[in-house]
Amino acid sequence: MHEETKNGHGGSSVDKRMSLKDAVSRFIIDGDALYYGGFQTMVPMAITHEMIRQRKKDLSVFCTTTDVGGLDLLVSAGCVREMHLAWSMNWFARGSHGIRRAFQQEALKRYDLSNFAATSALMAGFFGIPFMAVRGNIGTDLVKYNQQDLRVIDDPFTGEKITLVRSWRADVGIIHAQRADPAGNIVSWGTRSSPDEFGAMGSKRGVIVTVEEIVAPEVVRSDPDRTLIPFYKTLAVVHCPWGAHPSACMGYYGQDIRFCEYQGEYQRNERLLHHFFEKWVDGCPDHEAYLQKYVQQFGTESLERLKPKRGFRPVLDVHYTYHDPAVWLDIPPFADEYIGGQE
């Protein structure tokens, strides 16, 4: 299908940097199952806009919880056929109006389950097992209306009732992160979507990531604990500052509440929504143009306002040094009058 898929994901020396346009057109195919990353922070908004620009079709979406209305825009633009998720909202528009309209017009299949069940589904996909047992959901209509994802069975060991949630494995994952190296080792920290690790690692072809900064591989290796996704799972690395705007990205910017409200008003009013697409999505060739338009309309101070001012930077000096087992090579077994070494 794709060269990258045929050849695996290349070695750690393959440079996967590319433009957002290339990444979306090469790696997202109409009809794909998508892992939609982020939570209330780190929503992959730049990728969402690009998918709308390219009018991707028939996507099915796996997601746990998503704020700031990115998924709602994607549904309103007609890109999504089916979605499995626990919660979606633009908090400041008080509802997912596009999703509601699509559902009411029967243009969208929607499968609902609890947050924990959704996380468990992604975790099962990551573990490579077909399902996961969960407590909860039992005794609710979630199971009744979502037989696709949930089943109640008799526990084969004890005979008690227990819910199973099927594993979710998307074709492609889309996420936003702070940093990555050109090969696609993705570095992230702070409050972020806990399922991003599961969703991205469980995706079949790999993950497209937008990052605030591209860093050298040595920087990634110097603090290996913070690598969220290793390079072999990454399809494309897109340098895209403010790629999660209007949601937040720890260490770079907070949530743009006024813009969420502004965008939310368009989402609420179906007859106005096409103006939003014309102005902010289709009217911008890329995310940089979107930002320029934002600064033109709301001023640089609106971006400045989002810059982080509180919190701290760790000063911890960590040494990743280790004991060299080679020191044992010339050491004979220890012995005394009782112990004669190895028998």
Add this chain to the structure above:
Amino acid sequence: MINNVSSNIKNISKVTYKEKPFEYWGPTPAEARKAVVNKPHGLRDKRTTMKEAVDRHIKDGMNLCIGGFVNTRVPTAIIHEIVRKGVKDLTISIQSMSICCELLAGAMILDPDRVSIRRVELAWWGYEIIGIAPLFRHLVTNGIIEVDDYTNYGMSVRFKAASMGIPFVPIRDHGGSDMELVNRGKMIECPFTKENVYIVPSCIPDVALINSTMADKFGNARLFGALCTDPEMATAANHVIMTTEKVIPSEAIRTYPNLTEIPYAAVDCLVEQPFASHPGAVYGNYWFDMDHIRMFRNAGEEFRKTGSKEALQKYYDEYVFGVADHNEFLEKIGFRTLQKLRDWDGHQPVIAY
């Protein structure tokens, strides 16, 4: 609604096995849930003495989980105290273990009225490069204890499932091999894919014994080096007795919360005890005391080969019953040896502030 299915292995395999009705070898998930909910969860000073911790939590017939991996970060100090106190009819659940299990087995061989093991659910019990475990071999070949055998990954996910509070978890190994016949897992038909999948029951211990690299007085613990499934074991068990090499201030825990591997809520008793894993190793603190391990194994091997309990009895009289606590034990080991073990560790990096 769910079908129990079986693969052909039962017809092919030459392994002898007994089919028995399923039971949990410890608390059921429902009992465990109740026990954990009823546990006090407030921040309180958990520091206590080894004697009191063992007296309070170690009871006959319980499922005892021993943390650490083979010789790494094993709770030897607590095991010594348990042997001194005596406990009967134990079910042991481990990942992979050497000296700690052998200490209990040796005590059982010397005096079954003091310590006795009924059964063990495990991935592995042995001495790695030194050799197989003679006392375990004696107990199993003579049919004295019952064994429930899983793969290493199998035991890890069983603890993980228990820590998640779910009763079982599907797994891609065991199935289609003799492993299907030697444990309590089951082959079922997946309700979603209609394919066969092996499921293993979660492993819920009554008490887990953990040694941590450092912890604050509430029990928030940091582990360095290999984690050895300890976080899963600690959160799977109803109660946790934890020894720690060093108690650190709570402010340190709050400054670097990402370093906390075991949260305080899981821990019931905390005992500060340097060299609590000796003769095992603790990353960043001390290396394996291979001489000591070999000496104990040789005593066990002598018993297995000749039936003479003399060397074994001598070991216990000197190192377990001959001392009042772990500090006295360490005095017998001697300062020079301990200092050497610290040096051999190479002062690997740990973060203690």
